[in-house]
Amino acid sequence: xxxxxxxxxxxxxxxxxxxxxxxxxxxxxxxxxxxxxxxxxxxxxxxxxxxxxxxxxxxxxxxxxxxxxxxxxxxxxxxxxxxxxxxxxxxxxxxxxxxxxxxxxxxxxxxxxxxxxxxxxxxxxxxxxxxxxxxxxxxxxxxxxxxxxxxxxxxxxxxxxxxxxxxxxxxxxxxxxxxxxxxxxxxxxxxxxxxxxxxxxxxxxxxxxxxxxxxxxxxxxxxxxxxxxxxxxxxxxxxxxxxxxxxxxxxxxxxxxxxxxxxxxxxxxxxxxxxxxxxxxxxxxxxxxxxxxxxxxxxxxxxxxxxxxxxxxxxxxxx
Amino acid sequence: xxxxxxxxxxxxxxxxxxxxxxxxxxxxxxxxxxxxxxxxxxxxxxxxxxxxxxxxxxxxxxxxxxxxxxxxxxxxxxxxxxxxxxxxxxxxxxxxxxxxxxxxxxxxxxxxxxxxxxxxxxxxxxxxxxxxxxxxxxxxxxxxxxxxxxxxxxxxxxxxxxxxxxxxxxxxxxxxxxxxxxxxxxxxxxxxxxxxxxxxxxxxxxxxxxxxxxxxxxxxxxxxxxxxxxxxxxxxxxxxxxxxxxxxxxxxxxxxxxxxxxxxxxxxxxxxxxxxxxxxxxxxxxxxxxxxxxxxxxxxxxxxxxxxxxxxxxxxxxx
Numbered sequence: 079x080x081x082x083x084x085x086x087x088x089x090x091x092x093x094x095x096x097x098x099x100x101x102x103x104x105x106x107x108x109x110x111x112x113x114x115x116x117x118x119x120x121x122x123x124x125x126x127x128x129x130x131x132x133x134x135x136x137x138x139x140x141x142x143x144x145x146x147x148x149x150x151x152x153x154x155x156x157x158x159x160x161x162x163x164x165x166x167x168x169x170x171x172x173x174x175x176x177x178x179x180x181x182x183x184x185x186x187x188x189x190x191x192x193x194x195x196x197x198x199x200x201x202x203x204x205x206x207x208x209x210x211x212x213x214x215x216x217x218x219x220x221x222x223x224x225x226x227x228x229x230x231x232x233x234x235x236x237x238x239x240x241x242x243x244x245x246x247x248x249x250x251x252x253x254x255x256x257x258x259x260x261x262x263x264x265x266x267x268x269x270x271x272x273x274x275x276x277x278x279x280x281x282x283x284x285x286x287x288x289x290x291x292x293x294x295x296x297x298x299x300x301x302x303x304x305x306x307x308x309x310x311x312x313x314x315x316x317x318x319x320x321x322x323x324x325x326x327x328x329x330x331x332x333x334x335x336x337x338x339x340x341x342x343x344x345x346x347x348x349x350x351x352x353x354x355x356x357x358x359x360x361x362x363x364x365x366x367x368x369x370x371x372x373x374x375x376x377x378x379x380x381x382x383x384x385x386x387x388x389x390x391x392x393x394x395x396x397x
Numbered sequence: 398x399x400x401x402x403x404x405x406x407x408x409x410x411x412x413x414x415x416x417x418x419x420x421x422x423x424x425x426x427x428x429x430x431x432x433x434x435x436x437x438x439x440x441x442x443x444x445x446x447x448x449x450x451x452x453x454x455x456x457x458x459x460x461x462x463x464x465x466x467x468x469x470x471x472x473x474x475x476x477x478x479x480x481x482x483x484x485x486x487x488x489x490x491x492x493x494x495x496x497x498x499x500x501x502x503x504x505x506x507x508x509x510x511x512x513x514x515x516x517x518x519x520x521x522x523x524x525x526x527x528x529x530x531x532x533x534x535x536x537x538x539x540x541x542x543x544x545x546x547x548x549x550x551x552x553x554x555x556x557x558x559x560x561x562x563x564x565x566x567x568x569x570x571x572x573x574x575x576x577x578x579x580x581x582x583x584x585x586x587x588x589x590x591x592x593x594x595x596x597x598x599x600x601x602x603x604x605x606x607x608x609x610x611x612x613x614x615x616x617x618x619x620x621x622x623x624x625x626x627x628x629x630x631x632x633x634x635x636x637x638x639x640x641x642x643x644x645x646x647x648x649x650x651x652x653x654x655x656x657x658x659x660x661x662x663x664x665x666x667x668x669x670x671x672x673x674x675x676x677x678x679x680x681x682x683x684x685x686x687x688x689x690x691x692x693x694x695x696x697x698x699x700x701x702x703x704x705x706x707x708x709x710x711x712x713x714x715x716x
Contacts, residue, residue, distance in 0.1 A: 091519060095493065099500045100483065100507075100514050112516035114480045116539060119436045125482040125535055127520045161433045163444040164419065165533045167486070174414065181418045188419075195419050197431035199533075200410060201446045203714060207528040214484045214518075216444055216535035220435060395522060 086387045088294070109228065110290055111155035113221065120221030122157035124148055127214045131395045133180065135254040137246075137265030140213060141180030143342060143397060145187035145195075146270050147293065148217040153275040154289035154345050156227045157219030159193035164215050166200045169208040176210065184213075191270040193217065224284060229307035231287040237354035238312065238363040239347045241274050242267065244297055245325040245339035251396045253328070260331065262324035267343035274358055275345065282353035291345045293397055295388040298337035298373060300346055302387040305371045312373040314363035314385070337375070338388045340396045405706045407613070428547065429609055430474035432540065439540030441476035443467055446533045450714045452499065454573040456565075456584030459532060460499030462661060462716060464506035464514075465589050466612065467536040471512075472594040473608035473664050475546045476538030478512035483534050485519045488527040495529065503532075510589040512536065543603060548626035550606040556673035557631065557682040558666045560593050561586065563616055564644040564658035570715045572647070579650065581643035586662035593677055594664065601672035610664045612716055614707040617656035617692060619665055621706040624690045631692040633682035633704070656694070657707045659715045 111122035128144040138146075144164065152159050164184065168177065188195050246267040253260055271291065279286055292300040297319075301312045314337075321336045329336050347359065354361050369384070376382045430441035447463040457465075463483065471478050483503065487496065507514050565586040572579055590610065598605055611619040616638075620631045633656075640648075640655045648655050666678065673680050688703070695701045 088519065092517075095497050096485075096500055096517065096519065099497070099504045100517065102504070112480070112482065114515060114537070116435050116440060116479065117438045119438065121435060121440075121537070123480060123482055123535075123537065124516065125484045125533070126518045127484040127486050127533065129486060129520045129522050129526075160435065161431070161442060163431065163442055163535060165444045165446040165535075166415075167446050167448060167531055178414050178418070181415055185418045185421070196433060197443065198411075198415065198419065199445045200407060200415065201448045201531075201714075203448050203528060203531075206525065207448075208531075209522060209526040212486055212520075212522075212527075212531070214444070214446065214533035214535075216442075216482055216484075216533075218433070218440070218442065218537060395520075 086389050109155060110151035111157065122152055122155040122219040122221055123216065124151035125214060125216040126151065127212060128397055129212050129395050130251065130397050131209060132254055133210055135266055136250055138268035139180060139183050140211065141183035142187045143268050144213040144215045145184050146191065146268055147342065147397060148215040149191040149193055149270045149272060150291045150345065152217045152219035153272045154291050155219065156225040156279065156289065157221045159191065159217060159219045161196045162188065162193050162215055162217040164195060164198040164213060167208050167212040168200065168202045169210050170202055170205045172210055180211065191272055222279065226284065227286065227288055229288060229304060232308050232310065232348050232365055234310060234365055234367050235351050236287055236348045236365045237351055237361050238314065238365065239349050239354060239357060239359040240297065240320065240362050241271060241344045241359045243320045243322050244341055244344060245321060245329065245336040247342040248339035248393050248396050249325045249328045252393055260328060262328060264324045267341055269343035271343060271345050278347060278357045281357050282349055285350035285353035286347055287350065288348040289345055292341050294340050296338040296340055297346060298335065298385045299387040301373045305373050309371050311366045311369045312363065313366055314373065314375045316375050316377045318360065318362045320360050337385055340393065342397065405708050428474060429470035430476065441471055441474040441538040441540055443470035444533060444535040445470065446531060447716055448531050448714050449570065449716050450528060451573055452529055454585055455569055457587035458499060458502050459530065460502035461506045462587050463532040463534045464503050465510065465587055466661065466716060467534040468510040468512055468589045468591060469610045469664065471536050471538035472591045473610050474538065475544040475598065475608065476540045478510065478536060478538045480515045481507065481512050481534055481536040483514060483517040483532060486527050486531040487519065487521045488529050489521055489524045491529055499530065510591055541598065545603065546605065546607055548607060548623060551627050551629065551667050551684055553629060553684050553686050554670050555606055555667045555684045556670055556680050557633065557684065558668050558673060558676060558678040559616065559639065559681050560590060560663045560678045562639045562641050563660055563663060564640060564648065564655040566661040567658035567712050567715050568644045568647045571712055579647060581647060583643045586660055588662035590662060590664050597666060597676045600676050601668055604669035604672035605666055606669065607667040608664055611660050613659050615657040615659055616665060617654065617704045618706040620692045624692050628690050630685045630688045631682065632685050633692065633694045635694050635696045637679065637681045639679050656704055659712065661716065
């Protein structure tokens with residue numbers, strides 16, 4: 079299961095087997111979208127399978143997640159959404175009202191994000207060969223001209239910005255499963271980040287160096303990938319991290335780090351220092367030369383610790 | 398299960414629930430790809446989930462099918478492939494060598510079809526929540542200028558052409574499951590139809606009115622959709638249908654009609670009469686005014702029968 083959790087095992091699976099064989103021509107670091115040139119227009123394309131359980135949870139559902147997850151991958155690539163397609167794997171016996179509710183949630187989310195769903199596919203497998211439904215969405219977007227988002231644009235001295243509180247989605251899903259004797263007044267943060275990304279780019283333009291949405295594996299995994307891709311040191315200040323009390327409390331009880339918990343409606347940006355104070359979001363740290371290719375968190379007591387990618391799989395099937 | 402078989406129940410599911418809610422802006426008949434305008438360039442986009450069982454069968458495998466199925470949807474839309482993305486749902490415990498074999502099959506098929514796989518996603522679900530692996534591929538292609546493929550371009554007098562023998566894929570899968578006491582020297586027809594489509598378009602150009610690949614639900618279902626979309630009568634001549642003896646024999650034993658059996662490496666085209674003799678493939682019939690919105694097969698004995706879409710699900714999970 080760890081191979082699907084978005085952390086180290088996922089990276090080993092993708093870097094070790096899938097990417098070398100399947101993506102031999104892709105030499106750039108893998109971002110949230112791939113880029114394709116179409117008669118001189120840059121097109122971002124991104125695909126994600128959604129297998130979240132339970133299907134419905136406070137703040138969202140699999141259908142809504144499937145649309146916004148893909149919208150967000152397009153958004154943080156610096157592209158504006160053009161169109162989306164959706165493919166369903168349905169378990170035989172799935173009640174029609176369950177399917178209809180998710181299709182409605184998808185339509186609603188697409189409408190709110192301003193993306194047209196233009197096609198799809200439906201397959202049905204035997205009872206016991208899926209868990210109610212899986213949805214894969216693929217989106218394409220038109221790259222804004224003039225942006226050069228990516229690890230190569232990141233420089234020491236740049237600031238690290240996060241759009242809002244971290245860990246809400248993962249902890250919400252964990253609690254929604256009802257396997258823990260824990261309750262909290264918490265909702266998934268799932269939403270389209272497109273308006274916030276638009277705001278950031280209109281304020282800072284090419285001063286935005288890099289964006290990603292820290293879903294599976296959380297902020298720590300996404301920033302470790304950035305550290306590896308740049309060779310730079312990612313410095314976070316623990317007390318600057320926006321974490322709700324409910325998330326912090328659940329993490330303490332469960333021995334988890336909010337930096338490893340999945341988000342669905344947040345994004346990380348590396349922003350040139352001169353713009354960092356004026357873009358939307360919260361500054362959580364700075365890029366430095368050292369330590370090479372690592373994420374370092376400074377704690378409130380003056381100490382510091384290296385935070386690795388997610389290892390193992392404390393939270394499977396959170397998206 | 399019938400809802401996923403590609404026939405009437407699938408159309409009810411898609412026309413009844415999914416399309417009206419999810420695709421309210423799509424007023425054109427649903428083809429194998431959707432069309433999106435990107436700064437004046439026409440982009441075809443298509444997605445398919447692959448859930449075939451067994452994963453490997455004579456002539457192909459799920460990975461190869463996942464690439465060629467999407468390449469073919471792009472090809473019959475009159476587009477040249479630009480790029481593909483792939484998303485995997487893996488069952489925990491799947492041997493790495495099984496995954497690696499399918500990834501290699503995908504890479505090989507993509508290389509042969511001349512399409513780059515540019516990105517992907519991997520999710521792992523618990524043992525018993527999938528059947529080894531499901532793959533969703535999404536492809537984009539660049540529409541050739543000057544073509545107006547679609548039901549609206551079809552006219553009475555046009556000829557119906559099929560690229561090669563029908564039913565090979567579906568019967569191969571059925572036999573590969575080993576549930577029937579039947580054997581035949583048969584292979585799936587899975588392949589990229591891109592070279593054949595290229596040849597047809599270079600010979601007939603805008604004389605090609607419409608193309609589709611008759612996968613789930615077979616030739617009968619695809620032509621019934623054309624009949625419904627045009628309101629015209631689709632006349633087939635039974636003795637002109639290219640069907641291998643092995644397929645005909647298996648169908649007779651099982652009470653199936655080769656017209657309802659899935660194909661993976663064939664396509665149907667409606668071609669202006671003046672080009673029908675010179676394009677690659679076999680003429681199997683003609684478009685007429687009557688009977689309205691139906692498919693009629695003339696038998697060798699001078700009789701005729703209406704052939705409906707696939708009803709029920711004799712062959713689940715064939716792609």
